[in-house]
Amino acid sequence: MEFCPTCGNMLRYERRGGSRFFCMTCPYIACIKRQVEIKKKQLLVKKPLDPVVSKEDIPKGDETEAVCPRCNHDRAYFKSMQIRSADEPESRFYRCLKCELTWREE
Structure with missing residues (x-):
């Protein structure tokens, strides 16, 4: 991936007569005189997700009637939290x- 040195946008590849990279935002053009080489491949590692709420975050004591989706038990602890923007419930x-x-x- 190549980026425009003028505006920073990603350059597009075009093969018109000769090969070239061009910017769709500004008039920058870079003619390719030799074969493009891939310099580095970066392997992405998937990070483990941290839970939004841990067992310690939900205090024991606030109980309500709620059916568990796993075991169908009808009682559960609960806690209400604002985890998104203020205008969302x-x-x-x-x-x-x-x-x-x-x-x-939700």
Whole structure:
């Protein structure tokens, strides 16, 4: 991938008579006189996801009637949190009293 030294946008490749890179935003053009070589391949590693709410975040004591999606138990701890922007509704997190599965409802 090559970038425009003038405006920083990604250059497009075009084969018209000869090969060249050109910028779609500004008039920059770079003629290619030799074969383009790939300099470096970067392997991306998938990072493990951290849970939004851990078991310690939902206090024991605030109980409600909520059916667990795993074991169908009808009681769970709950906690309401604002995890998105202020104009969005808050999310309610539950933890089953029986199997300790944590899930959320918005």
